[in-house]
Structures are given as structure tokens and as C-alpha cells.
Amino acid sequence: MEDVQGRHDAREIPINRVGIKDIAHPIVIENRDGSRSTSVATFSMSVSLSHDQKGTHMSRFVQMLNENETVISAKNFHQMLQAMVTRLEADNGYIEMQFPYFVEKTAPVSKVKSLMDYQVNLIGQIEQGHLDSTLEVTIPVKSLCPCSKQISEYGAHNQRSHITVGINCSAKLWLNELIQMVEAQASAELYAILKRPDEKYITEQAYNNPKFVEDVVRDVANEFDLCDKISRYYVHAENFESIHNHSAFAVIEHDKSV
Amino acid sequence: MEDVQGRHDAREIPINRVGIKDIAHPIVIENRDGSRSTSVATFSMSVSLSHDQKGTHMSRFVQMLNENETVISAKNFHQMLQAMVTRLEADNGYIEMQFPYFVEKTAPVSKVKSLMDYQVNLIGQIEQGHLDSTLEVTIPVKSLCPCSKQISEYGAHNQRSHITVGINCSAKLWLNELIQMVEAQASAELYAILKRPDEKYITEQAYNNPKFVEDVVRDVANEFDLCDKISRYYVHAENFESIHNHSAFAVIEHDKSV
Amino acid sequence: MEDVQGRHDAREIPINRVGIKDIAHPIVIENRDGSRSTSVATFSMSVSLSHDQKGTHMSRFVQMLNENETVISAKNFHQMLQAMVTRLEADNGYIEMQFPYFVEKTAPVSKVKSLMDYQVNLIGQIEQGHLDSTLEVTIPVKSLCPCSKQISEYGAHNQRSHITVGINCSAKLWLNELIQMVEAQASAELYAILKRPDEKYITEQAYNNPKFVEDVVRDVANEFDLCDKISRYYVHAENFESIHNHSAFAVIEHDKSV
Amino acid sequence: MEDVQGRHDAREIPINRVGIKDIAHPIVIENRDGSRSTSVATFSMSVSLSHDQKGTHMSRFVQMLNENETVISAKNFHQMLQAMVTRLEADNGYIEMQFPYFVEKTAPVSKVKSLMDYQVNLIGQIEQGHLDSTLEVTIPVKSLCPCSKQISEYGAHNQRSHITVGINCSAKLWLNELIQMVEAQASAELYAILKRPDEKYITEQAYNNPKFVEDVVRDVANEFDLCDKISRYYVHAENFESIHNHSAFAVIEHDKSV
DSSP states (O other), rough: OGGGSSSSSSSSEEEEEEEEEEEEEEEEEEEETTTTEEEEEEEEEEEEEEBBBBBOOHHHHHHHHHSSEEEEHHHHHHHHHHHHHHHOOOOOOEEEEEEEEEEEEEEEETTEEEEEEEEEEEEEEEEEEEEEEEEEEEEEEEEOOOHHOOOOOOOOEEEEEEEEEEESSSOOOOHHHHHHHHTSSSEEEESOOOOOHHHHHHHEEEEEEEEOOHHHHHHHHHHHHHHHTEEEEEEEEEESSSSSSSSSEEEEEEOOOO | OOOGGGOOOOOOOOEEEEEEEEEEEEEEEEEETEEHHHHHHEEEEEEEEEESOOOOHHHHOOOHHHHHEEOOOOOHHHHHHHHHHHHHHHEEEEEEEEEEEEEEOTTTTTTTTEEEEEEEEEEEEEEEEEEEEEEEEEEEEEOOHHHHHHHHHSSSOOEEEEEEEEEEESSSSOOOHHHHHHHHSSEEEEEEEOOHHHHHHHHHHHHHHOOHHHHHHHHHHHHHHHHHTTTEEEEEEEEOSSSSSEEEEEEEEETTOO | OOOOGGGGGOOOOEEEEEEEEEEEEEEEEEESOOOEEEEEEEEEEEEEOTTTTTOOHHHHHHHHHHHHEEEEEEHHHHHHHHHHHTTTTOOEEEEEEEEEEEEEEEOTTTEEEEEEEEEEEEEEEEETEEEEEEEEEEEEEEEEOOHHHHSSSSSSOOOEEEEEEEEEEEEEOHHHHHHHHTTTTTTEEEEEEOOOHHHHHHHHHHHHHHHHOOOOOOHHHHHHHHTTTTEEEEEEEEESSSSSSEEEEEEEEEETOO | OOOOGSSSOOOOOOOOEEEEEEEEEEEEEEETOOEHHHEEEEEEEEEEEOOSSOOOHHHHHHHHHHOOOOOEEEHHHHHHHHHHHHHHHHHHHHEEEEEEEEEEEEEEETOOOOEEEEEEEEEEETTTTTEEEEEEEEEEEEEEEEEEHHHHHOOOOOEEEEEEEEEEEESSOHHHHHHHHHHSSEEOOOOOOOHHHHHHHHHHHHHHHHOHHHHHHHHHHHHHHHOTTTTEEEEEEOOOOSSSSSSEEOOOOOOOOO
């Protein structure tokens, strides 16, 4: 059978990225304490294609996922990127994998334990031999409006917010550490289980700690600026406003090397 | 060319519903005050198919949308259902159309006007000659937790909530009327524009008016029970909890004829 | 601290369902061969609430998920429902859990193995002491249009389709069995990895096996009618038409006991 | 009442973008032939914030949408960006607006007319006085696999595909023109209504015109390279593969000024 993808292409147009997306696959994640978590990831995998080749070999991407158990660590993710560009005979390669990650959290007063989920997105690329990767996490928190608190006799509007951070590291930073750094900058953290004394604690903590969406991104940025392990970052906060049917959002990007 | 859909089918299996879905089409809506609004609806249109017919004629559904400007009123919606079963030569017919509907709201203190959007779903069916239709609307509001208020020294967690109601009417009820009936049962309403005096008003109103998700569905149910125009309803409330990463929800269904 | 949820409610309105939704939790699934798979499920858990009680105890639902590893089998799912109504002191209870499930499939010619994912939804309820559960699965397949094949000199339009089935069983039916029964009724099955000889096989198989969306639901219904283990079912097929920007769909529902 | 947002901020951290998102608003679009279409857009509007200011004035964004009927043309979009940075007293400003846009298409043989919808995203920015805008459109088409056609005795797998293009223009290019340029590069175009002779035409056209996802992006890139009105572009094609449960995709980016 003819290898149609392998034909010569005369259009003289190189392709930046070609590959597969929206493929689900079970994964295993190495945790900080040596334990392993399971999850399900959605992958996007692609490579560059030179101007003279008609098509890439799509099935090779899927074979990479199916040949071995997919154990995810920073090291493995880099090896996976390297293996992909070698196998696809490509100059550049790109992998994104998104998955829910669970952290066991302890309620502030009752000390009841429960799992909370965070969406993680590992984004990696090799371009001209240079490997770069970004760890992106979306962290749901509570925000309480400083203006509403200030101008009202009692109460203050508050809501669920998403803080999405993307970091490039010069030294190893565990998912747990990153999540804790970010949660500490919100008006209050979220938990899957809160007993009444915990609910009182969180309510009062948020009221004592009002933050605009601008305050949230600045306080996260300040933490990241102080952390030597982070060389470049972006932080995006979105408040699902409880007095409007739309969101408020803010973004800070910072490359420390510039 | 052969009419393959028109072939005889020997499997002896009737089909409950067959048709098209997820087709977008611009619409015009008749408002209470005689004015007209424009929107974009997503349609699902289907009919029953008798056991001896191989296929329905899918293009006729789409022709119905394209032949005339789609002006939506309760009366037109019923005529559209009738026209569909006639044209498709079917016993039963089903139409759903979902679209955003905009209402001009006036902020409580500053009186500034702004549009707010509500998702509407018109659901109609003709079964064995009997026509029935449900008007479903999702109404975003604010809810404030009575428990959090009661047990905390100050503050109370609150959040955006969605109240989705589906009603069957014995007399005409305008979208605006229905939305106002429902919004009045929340801890507070939402607005696209709130000036500072409005924000103070809403914050204090919600604090004075705490409601569990259970309270919201009960208070809406109570209103609907008192309204003679409504013969059957369901009310579903969902709080996007600002202390958890999951929702709380409650549902009441009531058929007054039973 | 006062138990606000436990207060007496004077509105005299019972609530059909109240609980939590959209909470993610890792699960373990028992397979037919005794092995175990891991996945991540999204849960909805709710109970009825009597007319005289102000609120339910939301944290108990979450505690049920967090106290034990969530191992899912038909038996465990029923025990979970029973435990929930007991723990929440409720008459009626409802659980839905949605999760991706992976099946290792073997390509038809090359025999290469790869995982494919299916969305599963377990839906269970206890009403007035009676337990009932539905196993719902969405199975992506290929459909090829009989009309397009018949009227064209060469080729035929085909596309990805979703067949969603919901079954109530009188005897144990494994997920694998159900998926195979349904895939056999499509124009062709899907696979994550297909080598060129497999691609030729699938292309020709689909061309030899054209089916309208009506044919697909009838052929699945026919299989289910013949299967003694299934007492009640619905089958919904949706073709993401490759000649239109909308879907064609069909539905058959059948309760054998009626 | 205190203007909390107007307070001085001592953290010395400027914010790249702060504003609102996911707000729906009805719009009017100027067409090529002078006629006007209506649609509903989802807006994101944001500005930069200097290091010494605590917060921006969120309600001003919404006021801009509500003060005037939102008539969208290239010229108006640029004026809206200018007005926003002036009103928010900001250095930089960003607007994105996404909406469905309908084009009346004529079936190839029967000449039946019907509307088809395309998702449009207008993306504009003013940075340091320099205005730049990108017109992004997602165009659904049919793709037919050259490999499947070549190796199979008969038939060829085909599927719905999305071609998303983003262009920066040096001269006016109407939406209609852009959509036609892109549709001409697919295996075949889609239509909302196709009669049998049209279906035969499209089926055979696609079979005569097989294209990999790589071919589609190259052929669109080639057209854009030849079009003097386009100064910079990206083209992303995604095939919702009808033999797999995942997508194939390809991307080309080209800035002609580099």
C-alpha cells in the first residue's frame, strides 16, 4: 500500500504544527511524598513538518501513549517530548496534557480531611533543540469585594473565583507547593467538606481579608517574584461576580529574565 | 434519483423521534410592549416515524426555518409545531429552541439602565393531536447562606445562583413577568451596571434576606402555586457555592391538576 | 452553634431533590476479568426533603465520597444509594456519576492494541423503598449515508456519530458486552490506532454497510429486544453530519414490561 | 461613599489587563451589501492599570455597551477601542467580541437558499498608541482523506472539519469574501439545505478532491499569501476524524512583514 503521507509536497510551505488533539488517556502522577495518583488526561501532541513532506504519521502519537503506562513527572514529560520529536523525525514538538489533580485538604477548625480537584495543564515544547515547559494550574478560591465591604453597613458580596497561573521553573516546584502559595493570596480557600465551625472560620476570614481581582493577581505576582524557583509566570484571576451575570478578570505576566 | 428515505422498512420498529439538532438560526421575538427583540436560537426539531418507513425527510425541517422570518410568540410557536407535523406527515412532533433573551433592568438606587441576558428554552410537542408547551428560563441571581450568617460574627458567604424554571400555562404569561416573579424570591437580583449606591443596596438587601437553595425553590414554588396562569411547573436552583468547588441544588416539581 | 438547617419549616412544601452536584472524585471500577480501572467521576447526589424540615445536611454527601475508596460495581452502587438515604434520613435518594471508561480494542487487520474512551453515566434512585438504576453509555462510531451512496457515482458522505444508550437490566451485563453490542450496529467501529491495512478495512466496511441515523437506532433496538438481560432501554443516535453544520438524530424508547 | 478602587496602591506592580468578560449583548453588523444583520455577542473588555492605582472602574465597560446601539463594522470597532482607553484613562486596551454570523448560501445544483452560521471573533488592542486588530472566523467544511481513498477499493473516510483563520488586514476584506476564500480550499463546502442532486454533487466533489488536514492549511495559506489585503495570518484546521474518537489538526502562522 502506498504511503500517501510520505509523498513529496511541491507547495513549498512548511507547517508549524500538525498532530492529534482531544484524545483521552489514563495517567499516573508522581506526588511529592513518593505516592502515586491516577487521573485521566486529554492530550494534544504535534510536531513541525518540513515544506517537502505531504503528511505526518498520526498513528505514531497514539502509539506513544499506548506502548507504556503514562507516568507523569517533570522528568518523564521532558523525555516524552524528546521521544516524540525523534519518533516523528521532526525539528519541533509540542505536547499539552490537561487533567484533574486531587489534593487532600484539612478543614481549618474541625480538621476533617477531604479531596479537592484542580485542573492542571502541562505545556511543553522543543523548538530548535531547546526544551521549555509551563506548568499551568487553575485554583478555585473565594474572593470578597473591598468596595462592597467598605460602603455597606453590613455584609459584603463575595463569590467563587478561579486563579489560573502558568509558571516556568528554574528548580523543582511541586504541584502542592504551588497550589498552597496561590490559595494563601485569596480572601479564603475552598474545601470539599466544611463543618459549621469551619464555615464560621472561612466566612470571617474572607470578611477580614477583602480583595479585588486586581489585589489577587498582584498578591500572587508578589509571591512569585519572591520565589527563586520561578523564572517566568502569568497569573489570571476571574471572579464569577455574585452581583452581576458576568465576570471580572485581571492578568499579570512577568518574565524575570527580561 | 431514488428516494432512499422513502423505501419500505421491514424491521417493524417505529421511531419515537427523528430530526435535526444544534442548528443555529436568527429569530425575532415579540415583547410584551409590542416591540421586537432579535436573538439567535439553537433549534432541535423532530417527528415520530412509523414502523414501515425507512427514513424521514431531514431537509424539510431546515426549509421551515429558512422560508419565513422566524418571529417567535406563543401563538407562532404552536403554529410552527402544527405546520411541522403536517409537512413531515407525522403523528407526533417536537421542537426545542434555546436563545438568550435580554431585559432592560433599572438599578435600584441610581436608576441606571442596562440589559441583562437570560437563557430561554421553548419546548413544544404534539402527541396524538394534543399540543403541549413548556417555557423554561434560567435566571441568574444572588443567594446568601442563612447558616453562615447565623454562626459568624460578621459577614456571610454568598454566590451567584441559577434558578431554572419550566412552566406550563393556562393563560398568557410574558417572559418579563415570569422573570420578575422569580428574581423577587432570591436573596438579591443581579444587574449588568451597578453604581456604588446600588452595590451598597444589593449587598445589604442580600444580607437581610438569607436563603438556602431549599428556601429559594420553596419560595418560587409558593409564588407559582398562587399564580392562576400556571398549571404545572418545575423549579431547579443551583448555588455555585463560594466556599466549595461544587454546587448545591434543589428541585421541586408540581402538577396542579394532580 | 445553631443547626440552622435543622429548623422547622412552616411553608408546608416538600422538596423532590436537594443535594450536591458537579463534584469530582477519583474512582476505581471493577472490570469483567476481575482487574480494576481508575477514572475520575463527576457526582450528583441528592435526597428528598420533607415539608417540615428547613434544610438537608450537604456535607454528609461529600463525607460519603471521602470516607472510603470509591470502588464502583453494580452491587456497590446500590449499596451507596441505600447508605445515602439512611445517612440523610430521607425517603428518596438519587445518584448520578459520569466518568470516562477505557476499553482496550484490537485493530481489525494489524491487531495493534489501543485504548478507546467511552462516557459512562450511572443513574440510580431509591423511591419509596424501590431501587432502580440505569446504565447509560455514549459510544462514538462511524455512520455512512445510504442515500449519498445510492445516488452518487462514487464515494458516500460519512461522519462520526454518537450512540447513547440507557439500559435497565434484569441480569448482569458488563460494560464491555454492552459496548460491543452497540458498536456492531454502526457502519463501522472507531479505534485510537489504525494502521493502513486497518484503515482500508474500516473504509470498505463502512461503504458496504451504509446506515441512516434511523437504521442505527432500529438495529440497536432490535439487538436490545433480543437480549433477555435488558428489561427497558432508550437509544439515541446523533450524526455530526459531514455535509451540514448541524446534527441528525433519532430516538427509540422501549419498556418491555409494558 | 469612598471610591475604594481609586485608592493609591503601594505594591508597585502594574497590571497588564483588567476588565470584564463573558458579558452577552445584542449587536448589529454592517454587511458588504449595505444591509444589516443582528446577532448576540459575548464581550471581553480590559485595560492596563498603572502600578499606583488600586482598581479600575468596571462599570464603565458595561456602560459603553449600553449607551449606544452596538453597530459593528471595522471602523466602529476601532473607535470603540479608542473610546475605551480614553474613558478608562488607560495606556493599553483590549476588546474581544465573539458572535455567530449568518451567510445565505445557494445549494450547488438545486439553487435552494439557506443560512449557515460561522463563529466570528473580533480581537482588537491598543498598546502604546498603536492599534491592531485580528479578524478570526471558524468555518465548518468537509474533508476527505487522500490515504483512505488511495488504499481502499471503494469509498473514503470523510468528516466535518473546522478551519479557523485569523487575519490582519492592510485593506478592507469583508467577512463573506474571507469565508468564500477558505471554503474553496476544503474537500467540499457545507450547506444547511441540500436536495438530492446537491448531495450527489457534494459527495462526488469531495471524493474528487481529497485533502489531509495538512493540505487544507497549506492551501489556505497559499491563498492568503497571494491576497494583498492580508498582512499576517494564522490558519488552524481540525478534522473530527470519522475513524477515530480524536481530532487531527494542523497550524500555519505567517507574518508577511518578517
